[in-house]
Amino acid sequence: MSLWAMEESSFYHCCHLLLQQSNQLKDGWSWEVIQGSKEGYLKKTSLRSVLIDSRPLFDLERSCSEMGHHTSCPSVPDQWLDEKEQSTVADGHSLNNDMNDEDELVCTVSETRSELLQYEYHILYSCSYSTPVLFFRAFTQAGRSLSLEDVWSSVHQNFRLRLENSPLNVISLQEHPLLGQPFFMLHPCRTDEFMRPVLQAALDQHRSMNYLLSWLSLVGPVVGLDVPLEYYTQHCLAASLSSIKPD
Numbered sequence: 001m002s003l004w005a006m007e008e009s010s011f012y013h014c015c016h017l018l019l020q021q022s023n024q025l026k027d028g029w030s031w032e033v034i035q036g037s038k039e040g041y042l043k044k045t046s047l048r049s050v051l052i053d054s055r056p057l058f059d060l061e062r063s064c065s066e067m068g069h070h071t072s073c074p075s076v077p078d079q080w081l082d083e084k085e086q087s088t089v090a091d092g093h094s095l096n097n098d099m100n101d102e103d104e105l106v107c108t109v110s111e112t113r114s115e116l117l118q119y120e121y122h123i124l125y126s127c128s129y130s131t132p133v134l135f136f137r138a139f140t141q142a143g144r145s146l147s148l149e150d151v152w153s154s155v156h157q158n159f160r161l162r163l164e165n166s167p168l169n170v171i172s173l174q175e176h177p178l179l180g181q182p183f184f185m186l187h188p189c190r191t192d193e194f195m196r197p198v199l200q201a202a203l204d205q206h207r208s209m210n211y212l213l214s215w216l217s218l219v220g221p222v223v224g225l226d227v228p229l230e231y232y233t234q235h236c237l238a239a240s241l242s243s244i245k246p247d
Contacts, residue, residue, distance in 0.1 A: 004196045005130035006211055014212035015042055025230050034178050042123040048224055050154045052113050116141055121225055131191040132212055134219050135176055135183040148173050151184055159222050186219050
C-alpha cells in the first residue's frame, strides 16, 4: 500500500468527522447503511441551476485560442497620419473589436442554456485503490436522468479544457458497487497522485487535516459539489484549541 493511501478505518473516521461538521453547518450530508450489511456511504442531494454548454471540447479550445488572438491591419507609420486620421483609425479598430466581441457573445449564448437539476452525490471507499470515490447522478425536474454527454456538457468549460491532462480526467458511467444502479463516477486511479502534495504539505507543516475533506474540495467542484469554507475554519479552530495546553 502507498504511503499516501487511505486505510478503510481512516475513511470511516473521516466520514464521522465530516458528518459532525455537516450537522453543525446544516450542509445536508448523511450516512446511508446498506440493509443486512455493515457497509455504507455518505450521501448528499442538492438542487442546482446548471449552465449546459453544448459545444464539443475542440470548439471550446478553438474559442479560447481565438479570444487570445487579435488580427490587425497593416501598420501605418504614425507620422503619415494627422491627429484626426489617427483618431479615426483608432475608433475604427475599437468599433471592429466591439463588433467581434458582440458576435462571440451571441455565439456563446446561443450554444448554452440554463437548467435546474437535482444532483445526488455518494462517497464510498474503494478497497482496490485505497481511496474515497465520488459517485453521482443527476435528474431534470421532469425526472429524466442525465446522459454521460449531458454530464460533460454541464461541467464548466474551464474544467472541461483541463480534464484531459488532469489527474481528474475520467468521468464514466458505472454500476454503483453497493446499490447495483447506474451512477457516474470520477475514477480514483490517480487520486494518490494529486493527494500526495496535499498530504506532504500538511506533514511538513505539522498540521492536522481531514483527508476526506481535502480530497472532496479537489474533486467535488468538477461536478458542481463545492465545499463551504466554514468546514476549514471550524477545523482550524478545533485544531488550535486542541493544541492549547492547560496550565
